[in-house]
Amino acid sequence: GESVGLHLPTLSVQEGDNSIINCAYSNSASDYFIWYKQESGKGPQFIIDIRSNMDKRQGQRVTVLLNKTVKHLSLQIAATQPGDSAVYFCAENIQAGTALIFGKGTTLSVSS
């Protein structure tokens, strides 16, 4: 079936490094993508989103890149901090207002 997946299950970085978390999606009709951060014992926290008519969007220390040609989504975190340690999920939305399809998740571990 169509789903959103992730390339790597874990990513370990040093504090201060830049982190890149990747995601592949299979449905070319997906219109909207969201990155979530989930810390242990908490619900997913909205980080940043991007629509299919864009290829880049920047937030505070985070950037999401969308490559529709190869159906690839990435989350870049600048100057990674220990507080960024969490599981990161990408999710896609076929149509605004419908439910999200989630990828498997990447665990980001930041060491100081």
Next chain:
Amino acid sequence: SAVISQKPSRDICQRGTSLTIQCQVDSQVTMMFWYRQQPGQSLTLIATANQGSEATYESGFVIDKFPISRPNLTFSTLTVSNMSPEDSSIYLCSVGTGDGEQFFGPGTRLTVL
């Protein structure tokens, strides 16, 4: 973003019993969803909670096992019925805004013995 609360935050239940999870939002929202997150896994949609009508269930989830209510635009419940250890999961409600954004509650951590 909306502020979403869930009750209970966690519970330990006996096999064969049922648990009702509540989701409360601090503002009126059109879309509410219920997800399940099994240990170490990603999120899987259980159903869309429709206000004033029956919920829309995803493949593999049925109303008899997961009855859902949505009496108004700020509240929904999910019941996990006749529980077995396989139902041990985190249950999450989320709300959707008109432009597609979705925000999640803190989750209910259920352990079935």
